[in-house]
Amino acid sequence: MPDNDSFWKFYWETRLQPMETLGKREAILEASRLIRERALENKRPLRLLELGCGEGQVIGSLLDAHSQQCDLGGSLGVDYHAPSLDRCRRDYPGLPCLQGDFTDPVLINRLGSFDLLLLVNALHEVFSDALADGGKSPDIPGAQEKVRAALALAAEHLAPDGWLVLFDGLEPEGDLSEPITVRFLSRQARRNFESFSRQYRPLKIVYRQEQDPLVVTLSRRDFTRYITKSIFLGKKLWESERLQSYQYFTATQHRAAVESCGLYIETLRTLTINAGKWQQQVEILTPGEGFPAEHILICAHKPAEAKRREPTPAGHLQPEPPGDD
């Protein structure tokens, strides 16, 4: 395929039209840019690894688009959800898929190394799974530590001169306990908030009802969770979304976590896709308070001189080291 920006702009606009309202579109565009840049210098096709690949829309679209620059059979999608992987295999034949938990060092240490690591809307699920394990008293620092450990483990599988594209939710900086007063713009929006506060699981949502039945006060932490989930309320996806906290790190914590893996951040952007929909649900009454940023997109580089891990020449799974027994 031709390698010029206007061609790719047109290509992705057409191809990603069904994802117009999804933030992960931005992750695909960023990864496509990187693949095109890298392909000019690279002597061999690039191997892509997506952890938490789901149905493969991210890694699959990139491999379809850049079949000349990427090594399809040397790339890999990992996910623990079998039905999603079945769909991935069906939609992207030729892309190797592995069912398993990418936080498990035994599984992940057998994968070899890759040139581009994709973590798109996956790490917040690691955080949420860890919170769920805590039952009624969720351990937020402990769950954040699990995310850091998963990221560090994944980053070890980047080849020298490899790249990470990370896309996920974003916790606001500052005091999360600060109160925010909001007015719902319809009775339906107020009812949806009621369902949200009762059914959202990862953390307990607390609010104060004001005199006006459409006005409530809640913490910035809880408001951020409500507003980013509001687009799922009343929809089928709510059943899974209500169990997930999309926020786990501020931009500062994201930066620190990526840098502590020995990676250099080239791009760090925050973005909001759904503000228009939020504004139809709720008005913020607290002076000076605005809607939070929704997503973070980070593109980071592993220096070529980093400790070398030999690429796996064929296949993905290296044999497990002999056990003690």
Ligand SMILES: C[S@@+](CC[C@H](N)C(=O)[O-])C[C@H]1O[C@@H](n2cnc3c(N)ncnc32)[C@H](O)[C@@H]1O
């Ligand atoms: C929100 S989906 C995103 C899928 C894909 N990255 C995309 O953007 O289209 C998150 C995926 O991560 C998977 N996942 C979450 N935690 C995982 C883990 N520890 N090991 C393997 N897969 C995981 C889930 O099963 C789910 O398919």
